[in-house]
Amino acid sequence: MASESAAPDPVRVLVVGADAAGMSAAHQMLRTARRTGRRLAVTVLEAGEDTSYSACGIPYVASGEVDSTDELVARTADEHRAAGLDLRFGARVTHIDLDRRLAEVAGAEAVAFDEVVVATGARPVMPPWTSVDGVPVDGVHAAKTLRDADTWARRLATGGPVVVVGGGYIGVEMAEAAVRRGLDVTLVTRSRVLSSFAPEISAVVVAGLRKAGVEVVEHATVEGVEASDGVVRALRLADRTLPADHVVVALGVTPATDLLAHTGLLSPSGALRPDERGQVVPGVWAAGDCCEVRSRDGFWTYAPLGTHANKAGRVVGENVAGGDLRFPGMVGSAITRFAPGPVHLEIARTGILDVQVTDPSVDPVVVVTEGTTASGFMPEAAPIMIRVSADRTTRRLLSVEIVGGPGAGKRIDTAAAVLWYGGTVDDLAWMDLSYAPPVATAWEVLQIAARRVAERIDRDAQR
Ligand SMILES: Cc1cc2nc3c(=O)[nH]c(=O)nc-3n(C[C@H](O)[C@H](O)[C@H](O)COP(=O)(O)OP(=O)(O)OC[C@H]3O[C@@H](n4cnc5c(N)ncnc54)[C@H](O)[C@@H]3O)c2cc1C
Numbered sequence: 094m095a096s097e098s099a100a101p102d103p104v105r106v107l108v109v110g111a112d113a114a115g116m117s118a119a120h121q122m123l124r125t126a127r128r129t130g131r132r133l134a135v136t137v138l139e140a141g142e143d144t145s146y147s148a149c150g151i152p153y154v155a156s157g158e159v160d161s162t163d164e165l166v167a168r169t170a171d172e173h174r175a176a177g178l179d180l181r182f183g184a185r186v187t188h189i190d191l192d193r194r195l196a197e198v199a200g201a202e203a204v205a206f207d208e209v210v211v212a213t214g215a216r217p218v219m220p221p222w223t224s225v226d227g228v229p230v231d232g233v234h235a236a237k238t239l240r241d242a243d244t245w246a247r248r249l250a251t252g253g254p255v256v257v258v259g260g261g262y263i264g265v266e267m268a269e270a271a272v273r274r275g276l277d278v279t280l281v282t283r284s285r286v287l288s289s290f291a292p293e294i295s296a297v298v299v300a301g302l303r304k305a306g307v308e309v310v311e312h313a314t315v316e317g318v319e320a321s322d323g324v325v326r327a328l329r330l331a332d333r334t335l336p337a338d339h340v341v342v343a344l345g346v347t348p349a350t351d352l353l354a355h356t357g358l359l360s361p362s363g364a365l366r367p368d369e370r371g372q373v374v375p376g377v378w379a380a381g382d383c384c385e386v387r388s389r390d391g392f393w394t395y396a397p398l399g400t401h402a403n404k405a406g407r408v409v410g411e412n413v414a415g416g417d418l419r420f421p422g423m424v425g426s427a428i429t430r431f432a433p434g435p436v437h438l439e440i441a442r443t444g445i446l447d448v449q450v451t452d453p454s455v456d457p458v459v460v461v462t463e464g465t466t467a468s469g470f471m472p473e474a475a476p477i478m479i480r481v482s483a484d485r486t487t488r489r490l491l492s493v494e495i496v497g498g499p500g501a502g503k504r505i506d507t508a509a510a511v512l513w514y515g516g517t518v519d520d521l522a523w524m525d526l527s528y529a530p531p532v533a534t535a536w537e538v539l540q541i542a543a544r545r546v547a548e549r550i551d552r553d554a555q556r
Contacts, residue, residue, distance in 0.1 A: 116144060
């Protein structure tokens with residue numbers, strides 16, 4: 094008689110955080126488990142009430158270009174549950190006990206797990222001046238969640254002066270939203286606008302902001318807000334006061350990793366550093382904005398971007414379910430747009446930042462080239478500026494930054510591909526790229542920019 098053996102209990106997987114990284118991981122583990130035959134019981138705990146939404150779309154809801162936050166939702170809670178996930182909202186995990194394999198949940202029973210995926214993302218930086226006596230000032234808000242998107246869509250439709258605090262990508266995108274709503278906009282930043290870019294690129298963006306009517310105040314410090322009845326009326330800088338019915342706080346984010354603060358697993362930035370399979374320590378996986386990202390050169394950077402969160406989540410999901418997928422690293426690509434009407438700027442970068450060049454054997458040669466996005470005789474032709482940096486000795490491409498009109502920005506992907514494969518400035522200058530007058534020049538401007546760096550290196554060598 095054949096002996097009956099009971100099926101093993103399913104592996105209890107707990108995913109904390111139900112947005113890009115968490116839900117990419119959760120769905121990938123279900124897909125992979127079907128292939129590997131691994132039995133999983135997947136619980137997803139989400140502190141908020143939203144899941145699988147594009148935070149990247151928030152500025153476009155705020156501007157009115159996208160009608161509703163519903164359009165930002167890629168998959169609804171019902172769709173997740175129908176796929177087999179036990180998704181619970183309003184479930185904030187306060188502490189993860191790694192020894193007892195137990196997650197404590199605010200106001201609810203602790204959840205036991207065999208494997209945990211930390212996908213808690215990041216929190217917006219909210220300085221003390223955003224609250225009075227611990228109560229957030231009405232009208233002073235971040236742009237981080239779907240609720241924030243609704244708030245900004247509603248507020249910007251009511252009119253009144255807007256101050257955007259923060260000159261990063263989100264600050265620039267929210268300034269565009271407010272200009273599109275026809276409002277008076279001031280953008281205040283403590284350093285330069287888009288300070289991760291070279292000054293000459295930032296200067297083009299500042300000129301574009303000003304042309305669109307945005308008052309730009311750089312190198313400024315916010316001292317506080319003025320409010321009446323808890324509602325913001327103005328923002329105080331060191332030397333002036335800006336009237337404000339709305340203050341957008343876009344000062345970056347910080348990893349939401351309090352639940353692991355006791356573990357000694359956090360890097361100095363407060364983020365996790367998972368290995369290339371997405372594992373932090375055995376049974377503890379992590380992906381998304383709660384993590385740093387390793388560059389292909391081996392540097393850890395805090396780069397909270399959706400593009401990494403989705404990929405890293407998929408890697409974790411595959412591996413939790415018995416597959417073997419590796420996150421191959423990043424090269425530092427990013428893009429944004431400021432296009433509120435008559436002004437249209439696309440701004441993009443890839444490669445290491447100048448400040449990250451710490452290896453004394455690397456000698457960056459930098460050339461800034463100006464050209465057009467299409468043949469000069471075509472109506473589509475718009476100005477474009479490209480800054481290319483390459484190492485003098487190895488000729489390896491180090492970074493490329495682009496600012497320009499329609500079609501300028503996604504040119505960065507060509508440079509990113511060269512960086513990805515460790516290519517040189519000559520590879521970029523001579524690779525086979527497409528050409529037709531409405532979309533490029535016969536000598537593609539990105540290739541001219543690379544060629545000029547190659548020529549500079551050759552010329553300097555002959556001196
Ligand atoms: C306005 C804006 C524009 C952006 N534009 C771009 C862009 O153009 N390109 C790009 O690549 N990226 C962009 N990003 C970044 C991108 O949205 C994030 O990188 C991405 O959302 C990160 O996904 P995540 O799942 O790691 O984290 P999050 O989206 O932050 O999700 C984490 C989830 O975990 C939950 N959570 C946190 N702590 C707990 C806890 N203790 N218990 C339970 N649940 C918890 C949170 O409620 C949240 O739902 C933008 C972000 C913003 C805000």
